Amino acid sequence: MISEIQNLLNKYIVWLKDRTKLRQVEDWVEITTPYLDRHNDYLQIYAKKENSSFVITDDGYTIADLENSGCKLESPKRQDLLKITLNGFGVKKSGNTLLVRASIDNFSQKKHNLIQAILAINDLFYLAEPVIVSIFLEDVTSWLELHSIRYISNVKFTGKSGFDHNFDFAIPASNKQPERLLRAINRPSREMAQSVAFSWIDTKEVRHPDSRAYAILNDSNNGLSSYILDALRSYDVKPIPWSKRDTVKEELSS
Numbered sequence: 001m002i003s004e005i006q007n008l009l010n011k012y013i014v015w016l017k018d019r020t021k022l023r024q025v026e027d028w029v030e031i032t033t034p035y036l037d038r039h040n041d042y043l044q045i046y047a048k049k050e051n052s053s054f055v056i057t058d059d060g061y062t063i064a065d066l067e068n069s070g071c072k073l074e075s076p077k078r079q080d081l082l083k084i085t086l087n088g089f090g091v092k093k094s095g096n097t098l099l100v101r102a103s104i105d106n107f108s109q110k111k112h113n114l115i116q117a118i119l120a121i122n123d124l125f126y127l128a129e130p131v132i133v134s135i136f137l138e139d140v141t142s143w144l145e146l147h148s149i150r151y152i153s154n155v156k157f158t159g160k161s162g163f164d165h166n167f168d169f170a171i172p173a174s175n176k177q178p179e180r181l182l183r184a185i186n187r188p189s190r191e192m193a194q195s196v197a198f199s200w201i202d203t204k205e206v207r208h209p210d211s212r213a214y215a216i217l218n219d220s221n222n223g224l225s226s227y228i229l230d231a232l233r234s235y236d237v238k239p240i241p242w243s244k245r246d247t248v249k250e251e252l253s254s
Helices: 002-018 061-068 076-089 107-125 136-146 190-206 226-234 242-253
Strands: 021-025 028-036 042-050 053-057 092-094 097-102 152-158 164-171 180-185 212-217 237-241
Touching (some): 002 028, 028 107, 028 190, 042 107, 061 107, 076 092, 107 164, 107 190, 136 242, 180 190, 190 226, 190 237, 212 242, 237 242
Antiparallel strands (some): 021 028, 028 042, 042 053, 053 097, 092 097, 164 180
16 A cells, blocks of 8 residues: 555655756746646646745736636635635735745745645635625535534644645544545546545554545535545545535544
């Protein structure tokens, strides 16, 4: 099992390296990643050296794009969710710009954190229509509390690779069930499935052998593709369509 997991991690890192492109833009280096944003464009970030450290930023794109699409982040609740998400990845906000500062030693980790934060914010605040005010993470939280499912929110684990991974909820082990880690995915996509799968296969090696991972998938507006469901299952992540959430109620509350 260890060799199989290591092989999967190696394949992921090779894929990430081969699909990453660099381009000089004045004083900055533009980094085009293999991850897709919600417009199916490759996600781009920018890095610049300052003295002996580096600044890595999204150049304000993430928040500006959401607001230009009608998803305003002005309410106190949404500001709180944004702050919690950024803090979980160690990402700062300057105006509308998301950024991290890195050293030579932790550049890869900081770049990883910024990319994961951008993906998480896009997923958290993506609304199919501007008039929709409910945020999926809030819906999942309310559902857990409605059924008295005890949880710890926004937990971070350092995986075998040394990268940090965030999960929206951790349900502690009981005398009936092992530890359960949950990610709430508002807009299920190939990229989000890959991201969750990597987070889990990297994390499971440092957690209790019986620990389980779940992905709660918002299928309120669109159906779920078989690729996403199969990809998650193949990496031992149990997909839970939101419309079928009550099928795991007992499993999560025990």
